[in-house]
Amino acid sequence: MDNSSPSLLRLRLAAMLAIGFCASIPIARSTDSAPLMENDLMPVPAQLRFSPGRLRVTETFAVAVGGHDDARLQAAISRALRRWEARTALKLDRVAVASAASATLVIDSREAGHSIPSIDEDESYTLDITASKATLRAPNVVGVLRGLETLLQLLNRDADGFFLPVVSIHDRPRFAWRGLMIDVARHWQPIDVIKRNLDGMALVKLNVLHLHLTDDQGFRIESRTHPELQSSGSDGHYFTQDQIRDIIAYAQARGIRVVPEFDLPGHATSWVVSHPELASLPGPYAIERHWGVFNPVLDPTNEALYRLLDDFLGEMAQLFPDACIHIGGDENNGVQWNASPRIQAFIREHGLKDNAGLHAWFNRRLSAILARHGKTLIGWDEVLHPDLPQPAIIHSWRGPESLAAAARQGYRGILSNGYYIDLIHPASEHYLNDPLPATTTLTIEEQRRVLGGEATMWSEWVTPATIDSRIWPRTAAIAERLWSPREVCDVNDMYRRLAVVSVRLEEVGLDGERQHGFMVRHLAGEQAAAEDVKALLTLADIIEPVKDYRRGGLQPGVVQSDPLTNLADCARPDSAAARSFAESVNRFLFQPGQLDRVQAAKIVQQLEIWNAAGRKVAGRPAGTAPALNETASVAQALAEISVVGQDAMQALLSGHAPDGRWVIQCRAQLHRATEPGPAAVEFPIVPSLELLVAAAAEQDQRSSLAPEAWRQHLRAIAFPPAPPTS
């Protein structure tokens, strides 16, 4: 595999073009007679049908509860109306009224639903809105919660004020397990972060909060049976049991499960800080401050380990009411087990074959402990082994194949491969990643074992100030993948709706947009003029943090305690500005007939703005301070690649093809810009600029080629096949 930048570029462009291509396929949606463009909902309901007419939302709006009523339902109604009030500045009665006849919204739920949110919950609902009344029906209160979020999203406004469209919705989720994992171990995330993310989850109908509570870098949960675990393993940053109860209640009110993870037997450095005797090699151990896979692993041959785990997991089983406990199980690198003659002897004595056999033996013991405490084991891919007792759930970070393999062996599973939002890939990729693609070869029964998936927010590179912008809005696209029918997969339409849902996510307290402005102002510094800040904002909008695990390589010195306030932290995934630019370039170059002068003007203007912003930022004193230096270099690169684009546009608009030397220079310059430096950011506009350069150079060919041939030709020129790897 060639990991050089041109190859990455090609991949990116391929994705970009694939999206463009997919968007041109009309999506067959038997359930929706109205044009998709009228639907702002995310996730898209299983069935919806708009009809003409509007139900006005004014201060006379009133809610009645027809069927089952309880405190959770009342609180949800009050919250919903409060959100509408804040959005509309209308004064609404926040308490349900008695009479269904006089109410604008009638809610009819048959029962309370499980007192502990469960994977068996029926989350379906129907929502019928006529020009005079809205009716929300569900078998239980959780269905009502889901329907209320849909109702909240349906509010719109026109020249006569606020309204709900006349619509009939029958909705239910495609998958029962729709999760978000937050790693609170590597960078501590306090309760505020968790609560506002629970609100975001509820908004897009996610139903499992998976808390990654222990890892090498921190033990983030209060144990009362073994308080040394958190007191030695957490720097004082952990959830108290009271806080956990608070989180669980908050989640329960929103119909969300809370699944705790205690990573075992690897990723266990923070355990053995206080219990070095339980590690596979002698200590002492200190909390890990770096990122990666580390050697410390618990010793499965030590019976004291199982006594401690029984105490601890018994305590946690009491604290967390959910049916599942996640035991991690990933990335034990085997170094300590290999280095321990005693452990190797144990493997031989017990006929366990190898480290994997020992791991499976450990998991059997764990599974028995969990079963005794009434819990189902869930673990990452590595726990899948012929010896793994049922019931168990496999959490796949490796991919759909391992998920399918588990399903064939009778295990239930959830997918996270493809939903690693910490890797900064665009929402489109996550969106098109299906736990059960149409091409699946699983039987119907095997398919039923695929429960859903989870977006995973690993926290090496996020703080409470940046985590929201890494989770949202992209996780809303994943939420739609897990809730909506498989056929809902129009990427352009997803992005359109994602922009709408982003504002709603901010409404419930998610902080990505707010913090972004702050991060940029902060980096610009308090002596910055308004124009300096504006230029830096422009720059920040057109870069993305490097993807996958590249940042660690580019910023190798960064450890847990370092501030994450650099340019890469100001940058956000999935640059909307770059997407919009790509769209303009595509339209400009590939529209049949003449070059589109309107798009051309837009492109030229945009390039000028970027060039000016780049020069402005690069022109500020930087000196030896690394953060400023890095920012200045990136800004300089932006100024330069904007000039490449401007030259290409000039050549295209003047009709004079530039010479080969120009092409080589331009491409060298763009190539340089794709090599992220210590700032650890990249320019998602480069593929579009490559296309412009190719088009400028090849413009004489355009008139002689059919549009699709021209497109193919330019792609071949702009993104030549990778040289064979040696």
Place this chain on the structure above:
Amino acid sequence: MDNSSPSLLRLRLAAMLAIGFCASIPIARSTDSAPLMENDLMPVPAQLRFSPGRLRVTETFAVAVGGHDDARLQAAISRALRRWEARTALKLDRVAVASAASATLVIDSREAGHSIPSIDEDESYTLDITASKATLRAPNVVGVLRGLETLLQLLNRDADGFFLPVVSIHDRPRFAWRGLMIDVARHWQPIDVIKRNLDGMALVKLNVLHLHLTDDQGFRIESRTHPELQSSGSDGHYFTQDQIRDIIAYAQARGIRVVPEFDLPGHATSWVVSHPELASLPGPYAIERHWGVFNPVLDPTNEALYRLLDDFLGEMAQLFPDACIHIGGDENNGVQWNASPRIQAFIREHGLKDNAGLHAWFNRRLSAILARHGKTLIGWDEVLHPDLPQPAIIHSWRGPESLAAAARQGYRGILSNGYYIDLIHPASEHYLNDPLPATTTLTIEEQRRVLGGEATMWSEWVTPATIDSRIWPRTAAIAERLWSPREVCDVNDMYRRLAVVSVRLEEVGLDGERQHGFMVRHLAGEQAAAEDVKALLTLADIIEPVKDYRRGGLQPGVVQSDPLTNLADCARPDSAAARSFAESVNRFLFQPGQLDRVQAAKIVQQLEIWNAAGRKVAGRPAGTAPALNETASVAQALAEISVVGQDAMQALLSGHAPDGRWVIQCRAQLHRATEPGPAAVEFPIVPSLELLVAAAAEQDQRSSLAPEAWRQHLRAIAFPPAPPTS
């Protein structure tokens, strides 16, 4: 007093011109040999002297503690370095090193300071920075805290990276009591709001947090002796005693006192919800949801009241370690006392003369209770009465005269009149409001009784989302007034430094700027295009909420539970855009010689941006929803008054004076724009536009008048004297 808009306009303009005038007076500052423009500090130190040279701040920066050392000092050092790290992305050692010789910063404190922050604390410090070392000396740790904030503010950057200027600072506060009052009763403000405001206070060296804990609209403190008080009086929104201890510890770490206020005997509705028998008239009573002065008042003739107050105040005296307890005492309207024959009889029987006599009698009882619990009474103006026992402190909301009167009678006092930041006046007004003006006629001894002042954030119109933008940055100007020498009063320089300190306030977590963007996006709605949001931001930047108590009159229906998410909540005090426009207009019109074409271009461009933004916002569907309607009207007005300005500029630049009819029409239009509608916002640019219109109409006079005469002439034309009131 004529309260019509033209009069308000005149007042505003007078202030504006006074500022311009004051700015032209060179401030004599014997203590500062360097030009003031190089000094970004706020508050300005008592003495500072810059010298050539810079101390570089790199990753080798290290701190040593030379003298007294303790946990508070270590925590402060760690916090300070953490803030620098986040600002610079440099990795600094966050723990003090052993050796003073190898340290970049040596801290030398003689002792810990009072364990409970006290008004007697010596907050002085000296800071000497050479090109190789910084030395911070203080008699105690509180002085070090103040000096560290100065040090943090001194960090700057140049082409070689970050540095501290070479400087010698001898600093100490002018007043010992420098407070911020937060009213958590009318709109509940949770602990997060309090903590981030404590950080802001520390940054600008304020040292008293005054919590207004009880009022008609809420009883916001847990009583364990009388839990019915908060359970019936708070809707569940109150500080637990644990939270109060947390706040006090947080404040203590920053050298800040926490003074609680329990408003007695008026403003007491929330007390009598659970204790109607203690009211002066029979109940029942409910928590007040409106704003204003209400009748419920405690009955001073009821001995049961003193038993409850003894329990409660005894408990609070234990909880709050500060030497003072504030007992309010304001705005008892006398209605209930007058209506009670029993109370009137009590007054006669006890020879108390009138209600004021009864109030004084009550205060004597209160004072005795407080004395028994070891506390000094502080109360608002109304508690001042010949019978008030010493020691007591008078908190003046009425003005410097009542403060002076108290001082003459031997009482200590603090000033809040002129620091009512809820009234949305510009920072310049607060800044020039001196508790002890140079013109004071008090003797030196009487002057010593003037302890300082407090900014007061009454919370009728603020929520946690907007309170920070109402408190900051204006409170930083008040903090400077209370800390810095009286002679530091250059308003232009204050505004320049205020912009710098605003970024630093955001750094410590204050949310005004972040929330502002959100509020605007929220009001624009989730269907708004990027340009719609941008236009609304432009509009929001050029309006201010109405001042004084006008909003209640314009939005009479608003009660405690209503969302505050309207245009007035998006608007902020003291529009920087309006100030900058006024400066351009002043320069354009009043520079000697030719009209300034550079300023002219700026003005014309600005008016075009406002006009376009106004049209854009006004052009969005509004319909019958009040919030949208109001916003559209304001936007329409902005578009119209921008056209007035454009016409005036055109007339001025073409040299053709328009006819009288045009002038009349323009002024009518500007006048209409100064009448705030239900949106409850106003246009601070109107005075500048009035000047432009007058200048256009009178331009033939310009060449024949000296610059100052021309200025006087235009002012007389633009702001004619108010008609006599009838």
